Amino acid sequence: MQQIFNFIFKNSNRLLFLLLLGISLALTIQSHSFHRSKIISSANFLSGGVYEKANNINEYLNLRTQNDALALENANLKSLLFNKKDTTQIKKLDSLKGVKPSDIIVSKVIHNSYNVYENYLTLNSGELQGVKPDMGVINSLGIVGIVDNTSAHYATVISILNKKSLINAKIKKSDHFGSLTWDGKSTGYVQLIDVPRLATIRKGDTIVTGGQSVIFPENINIGTIERIYTDEETHYYKIEVKLFNDMTNLGHVYIIKSKNREELINLEKREKDE
The missing domain is CATH 2.40.10.340 (Rod shape-determining protein MreC, domain 1)
Known part of the structure; x- marks a missing residue:
């Protein structure tokens, strides 16, 4: 605790300057719509970049699950393909080659x-x-x-x-x-x-x-x-x-x-x- 107080005393001028700067920026943003819109736009850009990176990581981690889902879907599609009837030929009763899901x-x-x-x-x-x-x-x-x-x-x-x-x-x-x-x-x-x-x-x-x-x-x-x-x-x-x-x-x-x-x-x- 004593070290914290020592740090504040040693840097009191700088901390006061930063506090006043923050207050002035906040007052400026609140009183001017142009500045407020720029700040919001910048914040959205930064948060959007973070979300995009997080989504890319999440997609990479879920590749195995997605591949498994695609494999199951392909299996169902193949079963439909194997059972597709050739309309140019006479219908056969033999179902030996039929493949169901x-x-x-x-x-x-x-x-x-x-x-x-x-x-x-x-x-x-x-x-x-x-x-x-x-x-x-x-x-x-x-x-x-x-x-x-x-x-x-x-x-x-x-x-x-x-x-x-x-x-x-x-x-x-x-x-x-x-x-x-x-x-x-x-x-x-x-x-x-x-x-x-x-x-x-x-x-x-x-x-x-x-x-x-x-x-x-x-x-x-x-x-x-x-x-x-x-x-x-x-x-x-x-x-x-x-x-x-x-x-x-x-x-x-x-x-x-x-x-x-x-x-x-x-x-x-x-x-x-x-």
């Missing part, structure tokens, strides 16, 4: 390998969320892989950049089918093999998932044709496909429940046994 599980990639021959991803969703082996995994750009194993809260996925991966795919323009594989060379390319030579194909044509798969809905994007070869042994086309996805940078993904998969497999197995 309840058939989509939103998840996130928490680990991703892409620099070995057998690459896997880990997702932060598991059995408690309804994830099971052999479910297809996609994102907004195309296919990502197939669920391999699950635990209560996590799932591992066989990446399309895996030499064991084999997915039914087709040329969108001509509907000619083949098998999608990976030769282990580049993270940006996969190969479509066993495409018949009678298929009319060109560089730039789009490759999508085929209708023979019960893992992926039909017509999910994969990539575009980059190069075309002829396999000397099989005499079928071998196509180099440039992926739409950057498989080295994956975030939110969508796990698609395999509708009626077990029923179809059992039916096909029974047919072979007979």
Whole structure:
């Protein structure tokens, strides 16, 4: 307390000057509308700047929540897209490829390998969320892989950049089918093999998932044709496909429940046994 009194006594002249200056400014502002408007404008500018900075910080801190909300919204939009009817074709009774919002599980990639021959991803969703082996995994750009194993809260996925991966795919323009594989060379390319030579194909044509798969809905994007070869042994086309996805940078993904998969497999197995 004594130090405070000493400070006031030592700086009494300065403090008196500041007090009188403050009183004079207040009287000036109150008696002149021009000065008052300038002060208010300056105060609004300063407070607006502070609020803007605070809002920017708040938005940054809420990015994760916003991303999760956008992922859920995208899942609902994708379910509508998958179920959109093609009015140029005869209505089909087969609902195997139908995807409802309840058939989509939103998840996130928490680990991703892409620099070995057998690459896997880990997702932060598991059995408690309804994830099971052999479910297809996609994102907004195309296919990502197939669920391999699950635990209560996590799932591992066989990446399309895996030499064991084999997915039914087709040329969108001509509907000619083949098998999608990976030769282990580049993270940006996969190969479509066993495409018949009678298929009319060109560089730039789009490759999508085929209708023979019960893992992926039909017509999910994969990539575009980059190069075309002829396999000397099989005499079928071998196509180099440039992926739409950057498989080295994956975030939110969508796990698609395999509708009626077990029923179809059992039916096909029974047919072979007979």
